[in-house]
Amino acid sequence: MAYFDAASAAPLHPVARQALHASLDEGWADPARLYREGRRARLLLDAAREAAAEAVGCRPDELVFTSSGTRAVHSGVAGALAGRRRVGRHLIVSAVEHSSVLHAAEAHEADGGAVSRVAVDRAGAVTAQGYGAALRADTALACLQSANHEVGTVQPVAEVAEVCRAAGVPLLVDAAQSLGWGPVPGDWSLLAASAHKWGGPSGVGLLVVRKGVRFAARGPVDERESGRAPGFENIPAIVAAAASLRAVRAEADREAARLRELTERIRARVPGSVPDVEVVGDPERRLPGVVTFSCLYVDGEALLHELDRAGFSVSSGSSCTSSTLTPSHVLKAMGVLSEGNVRVSLPVGAAEEDVERFLRVLPRAVAGVREKLGAPVTGTATVTAADALVVDSLGKRCPIPVIELAKVIGDVPVGGTVRVLSDDEAARLDIPAWCEMRGQEYVGEEPADQGVAYLVRRLS
Amino acid sequence: MAYFDAASAAPLHPVARQALHASLDEGWADPARLYREGRRARLLLDAAREAAAEAVGCRPDELVFTSSGTRAVHSGVAGALAGRRRVGRHLIVSAVEHSSVLHAAEAHEADGGAVSRVAVDRAGAVTAQGYGAALRADTALACLQSANHEVGTVQPVAEVAEVCRAAGVPLLVDAAQSLGWGPVPGDWSLLAASAHKWGGPSGVGLLVVRKGVRFAARGPVDERESGRAPGFENIPAIVAAAASLRAVRAEADREAARLRELTERIRARVPGSVPDVEVVGDPERRLPGVVTFSCLYVDGEALLHELDRAGFSVSSGSSCTSSTLTPSHVLKAMGVLSEGNVRVSLPVGAAEEDVERFLRVLPRAVAGVREKLGAPVTGTATVTAADALVVDSLGKRCPIPVIELAKVIGDVPVGGTVRVLSDDEAARLDIPAWCEMRGQEYVGEEPADQGVAYLVRRLS
Missing domain, CATH: 3.30.110.40 (TusA-like domain)
Incomplete structure (x- = not known):
């Protein structure tokens, strides 16, 4: 079995597992309490916050832990919009953001706010000019992912942050796909991320709000996590998240080079071995482990089943595989083929021989699906x-x-x-x-x- | 060391630990995916939902997992209020609810809604008549805890549910303190609970919405958990939560009797061994493991430190120990003494000899604090x-x-x-x-x- 869907969820990193086990014994109590167990929990929480802040490149008091990356995005967008309500209610997002950002934007629209969606090129990238053109006098917030989750294209965050900064507009970066590989460059204002994308446990997100950024947490709050993430802190998972972030960072440069070479093989060889295929996403400015292609005349769900039977777990942005009837909004915004879409996202440590086997299996799998579909065509x-x-x-x-x-x-x-x-x-x-x-x-x-x-x- | 603060957070149950370890290997993938790892995660999630629903006494499709008990309360209150917005914007809570409910009520008020707070008697209990009197034509929702978290008093949930039902108003029960002991009786409409109160891991709450109850989730949502709890499901923790709920229920009757006898010793003997003490909360209708008393002329924080040094971890509702300057809203609503307040909440398995040692240590600890405070009185x-x-x-x-x-x-x-x-x-x-x-x-x-x-x- 080869799991090639790390962009959805990475398997638990061994360091995360070890840290989780250790802190289940030490970190279960309420860190707000004064007694021994509470003080121990508080120490663990403080140490995890410092480690995570160092990896992000921010101050510990700028970072709070949330219950998921989605929650970090929802709370970050809502809080930043509320903090600048006097300026206006205009929000800018790119057309290829993660659904959590788009859902936050839809909620803002339903609440009477305005949203601009910045277009992308055929590689899936925005431009600083695109954000510049979208800025208005009443723009309260702009959001941009550090890298796209479906096609791996890295976005020009530093350039967009500069344009936003010049206009006095805070930029929220969804760093879910890239934080394990390195800090997000540029002068951004807010950042959200998700631990299970870098091999930490589920149930932990990060929300960073730079000092000086106006922020007003929405909904009921309490005294935990600086009033930005209510509810009892999940300390064992937080400790495991911080420990694994540090661990993946220590090996990031070497592993990125290795995975980049493996995904480059897929990029280079699939078009030669599979007819009528389009590899999508930026060939250079991209995440190390992600490669995405679409196969003409192929049903994405059938292909995923074929690949699953052959021992490969991948995902797809084709309409045919999702629970909705619309194809991936990312592929749509890029204007590329969505049918027969396959995203390969290699986890840290992915084996070269698995990638080679995938390259051998894929042409047969695609041909098999095409054969099944080609036969019963009944269009008149x-x-x-x-x-x-x-x-x-x-x-x-x-x-x-x-x-x-x-x-x-x-x-x-x-x-x-x-x-x-x-x-x-x-x-x-x-x-x-x-x-x-x-x-x-x-x-x-x-x-x-x-x-x-x-x-x-x-x-x- | 004796940890007597289970009402804040219970140590992880051995069954929870075992289930968590096992499902870290099986349950980390995205349950929405079609491949092998995703299907395994989905099976675990479905089984956990069935087990939790059985323990609650509801249908599996009425129960969603949230990221904490606090989140379950916030989402439950907001969704139920929004679902009945046409009826009106009046919310009823008791004066002694957990802060998560009171924070949700404050957020509702800040948003223009109306809130009635039902008074309690000196034992901390509401009456069905009190809720009946608070009901209005525009009441959208009523909330009541199953048992009080600070003094252990069990509330007349079934009676209050009946009064609400007769008026066509849904009742949301915060069952955080009692769900480990048994299902909540009566014809309630919504229920919230928190796994780390029954020995499950942090990071898991339950929200139950009975079929037929009008509910409109607020804020951005996604396709997970019936659209009621956005973000990637924390399946290993959910599996552990469900397994430990089943485990504590299996031993609940026996353990409840044992803990009730131990807390009865404290209730009976503290007033004889410590002068000027008031034991608070209902002596009969109460949680098995909770006993609370207040000591006149005592600084709560100093007493907690004394007890911590003697090896006991307890909490306090005295103003002196919290980060705010106001004493516990529960003790205030009951009209009982708040100074020198101590809550003992025994975890499952608490040792009889620890309770006996606590009873021996307490009089000296209280006397020591009083001596220190009594000396430097300088009031003119x-x-x-x-x-x-x-x-x-x-x-x-x-x-x-x-x-x-x-x-x-x-x-x-x-x-x-x-x-x-x-x-x-x-x-x-x-x-x-x-x-x-x-x-x-x-x-x-x-x-x-x-x-x-x-x-x-x-x-x-």
Whole structure:
């Protein structure tokens, strides 16, 4: 078995396990109490806070522990917005943030606030100019991830922080994907992170609020964690989180170089061994362990099952695998193919031979899924107008509409048009992406009696 | 060392430790994923939910895991209020709820809602009539603890639930102190609890929302835990919490009887061995392991230090020990003495010989503190009016004002009055309580040039 989904959750680091076991005996009591057990718990909590602050590069009194990275993001966004309520209620996020940031933005909108979503390029990166253009006089807060969780692209945080700083707007960085690899550069104002992404236990997040940043915690609070994270501190898990952060940092440079080489093999070799594949995300400015690609004419869920049967645990941003009907908002914002999407995120210590085996297994797995899907295509192609061939894919789910389009494109004269009728949300993303990959022209979409008609013109 | 503060946090139960260790290996992955590690995590989570629901007496789909008991209370109160917003914005709580409930009520008030606080009797209990009288046409929610965390008094939850049910108002029960001993009786609507109170790990709370109860989760949510508790589930801790709840329940009846006998010894023998002590809380309807008493003329913090040095970890509701300047809101609401307050809360398995040693050590510890405080009394008593002796205790903290009052009362003729000048908030509670204990008349308070003047008439 090879677990290649570290960007979702990393297995517990041995140092975290050891620290957790030790502090279960020493750190279970209430650190607010004056008696022996309470004082011991307080000492552990203080030491963990100092270790975590050192790794982040902040003062210990700027850092509080929360119950998850999601909670850190929710509390950080809400508190920073409330602290600058007098300035205004405008929030800036990138279009490719983690769902926790986007959910916080949606809650802010539902509460009457305004949100701007900064677009990304085809590699998934924002620009400082993009943030600069979004800033307004009433902007209370801007948010940006340090690196993208789905495609691994590293964001220009320091540049964006500078633009925000010049406008007097605080920048909150979601550092969940990168904090294990190193401190976040630049003059940011708030930072959130999640321990189980770097091999710490579940149930621990970090929220850092720099001195001088206006912050007003929302909702009921108590005297714990500087009034920013109510409820009894989970000290054994906090101790384990801080210890493992220090441990992964000690080996970060060496391990980053090793994983980068392994993901580079996947980036380089998959397009040669799997036909019709698009590797997405920035090839240079990227996380060491993450590589993502999309396979045309493939059902993401079926491919994940094939890979799971072959002993590989990976995830996918394809609509076909999630509980919702819409494809990954990240792939959508990038404008890249979402069907047959696979994210490989290697955990610290991932074995070279597992990566090699993955590269051997993948072509067969993709071919198997394509074969199953290719056979039962039942779309009826009929000429209904002078120059328009119509493919009726109503009721069919990704990747069938694209497969049907590919099957008929050869029947259209060069310069002629195909209308693909589809009621699958993924088609809106995947048909333009297919056109880009195949050198055909995506003309646009039109409402149809049922679903939507996507127009494609044959160029070659 | 004897740890007698289980009502704050119980040491980890051996079953919890074992379950935690096992599930660190099996339960770290994302339960929303389709691959092997994700499916294993999901199985563990589902099994834990079923076990916890069985112990609560609810359906598994009515129960979600939160990151703490405090979070369960905050989310439960906010969600239930939002769900019935159309009915109105009136919330009922008892005056002796845990701070997490009171903080949620304060946040509701700050947001424009109305709150009624139901009074308690001298034993700390509410009545169904008290809740009945507080109900209004616009009441959205009522909250009541199953048992009080400071004095152990069990509340009439079933009766209050019946009154609420008749009015169509949901009742949220904070079951933090009692869930380890048994299910909460009665027809309640929502329930919150905290695993580290029953010997589970920190970082796990329960929120139960009965089917049919209107509930609208507040703040950003995600797809986890039925949309009621966002963020990655802490499955190893959840598994440990559920396993230890089952384990403590298996031994609950036997252990409750044993602890009840031990706390009964303290209730019975402390008033005989320590002069001027008041045992507080209901003598019958009470938690098995909790007993609370207050010692006149004693500084709570000094007494806790003495007991800590003698090897006992207990807590106190005296103002002197908390980080705030006000004494426990529970003791205040009960109208009992708050100075020199000690709460003994025995953990499961507490040793009889430790309790016996506590009973031997306590009289010396109290006498030592009193001796230290009694010596340096410097209050100047001067007759300034025909019938009024004035004790100037300005700038002096609890229990000095009461000590000075006690010293001069003998100099006042029967029927005469003493004015105690004090700027310590605890005096407002402790001077009337002293009068009640000593059979003197508490006349009332008046504003003074500095602080407040408390008037006491000598009756005997």
